[in-house]
Amino acid sequence: MLVLQTYLNSAIGIPQGLNITDEMLNANSVTRQLVDQISLAKGYLVIAKESNNLQFAGDLRTQIQNSQALLSTAATRRYPLSTEESETAIHNMAVLLYQAQQLRYDTATSLMKMKGQVQSLEDKSKAEAEKSTKFGQIAAEELPKAVYCFGMRLIMDWFKRPNPERRISYTPHYLEKLRDNNLQHFCIFSDNILAVSVVINSTTTNSKHPHHLVFHLVTDEVNYIPMRAWFSMNSMGEATIEIQKVEDFSWLNASYVPVLKQLQDANTQSFYFSGNKDNKTPIKFRNPKYLSMLNHLRFYIPELFPALNKIVFLDDDVIVQKDLSDLFSIDLNGNVMGAVETCMETFHRFHKYLNFSHPLIHAHFDPDACGWAFGMNVIDLTEWRRRNVTGIYHYWQERNADHTLWKLGTLPPGLLSFYGLVQSLDPKWHVLGLGYTNVDPSLISEGAVLHYNGNMKPWLKIGMEKYRGLWEMYVDYSHPLLQQCFVH
16 A cells, blocks of 8 residues: 555656545545546546647646645645645646547547556656665765865875874863863764764854854764864864774774674675676665764764763764754753654655565564654753664664664664654754755755755766755865865
């Protein structure tokens, strides 16, 4: 039933934001009527084209688009359509469907032709989707030359400095700030220096009290030196910045971390790194980045920062355009994490991420439970430790060694690990979609954190042009090192 629902939603054009299950079960729902009309009209549209009745086909197409726009409006505003606002669309579509019957587009003919067309469209859609996914993934994974150049320039600049300037020296006051629970602490895990710089710059720029901000950065060994070099020459105002590399956390090893243990398995290595012949699994699910330790550090935050009680986790593909101070005083009502729920937008519920045909998933979770987003999360570290969320994460990660509970990524294990432990936040705190879809301008203007989730990151050529400017506001292209690498 879930598979059928997903197919119908995509084929008919129903936005995921509307709770279509409740609407379709309501006999008086105008949404249900519109959906039925759209489905029938699409079938008649195919037949009209085959009959070379292009004028009628154009009328059908226009009315289908009008009806879909109404459904999209309902999804965006989060409540169903009324009879009054949909009456005209339903009437106009009814007239066209009547005309189709008068043109002798009878049921038997329609069904036969629609069946053939559906099969043909499914085959074409599958082929194009696979092609699009493959090329999009390749483009998203490619490190832009300018970003690579930037990192190399930073390394060269660092080693040109006299030894005393490269020596690490921490004052007692600096060390005290790193564990002062009266300050506002943020953590970012990334190997992208420019992206991290934008996150910190945007946060400090829009903060009412930048001297209260402490950023804890964790990167890898390759980017540790250039990251240090960049932030040593760019203080980011009065904020405190700590930079560590994941390799220094010796306890993050295969005996403790399930993801690292799985990487030692020959089948896992073949799956991700040998370009094996498994054509059934989409290429995006075979991307080794999903097993990156930086990607999974979010499940070890209390152990990374043992002295802290509360912290805000930020992904490196966000910008902050409001003061975030109020996040630290939000009452999580005994929950571990605060997050923005995504089931009312064009995102998904649990059954979209998890395999509910597996008895272990089916027995413990609600398929219609509301999903939420990583990217901007306020975390009660004391409650996390008390609830042993990391242990829960280990439990589920170990049982997914064969990828039968979910495919890949950090959100599915996050949904399982934090199940029943997430406090819903006002959606204005975290606006998603700027890396793959069109976002309501009013949501963007009111949003505190804008998230470029998706393949079209703002630092890539494939980034969405209309949202790139929001990100570039926080890149100082006049800096000498950036000028050497970026043409702007």
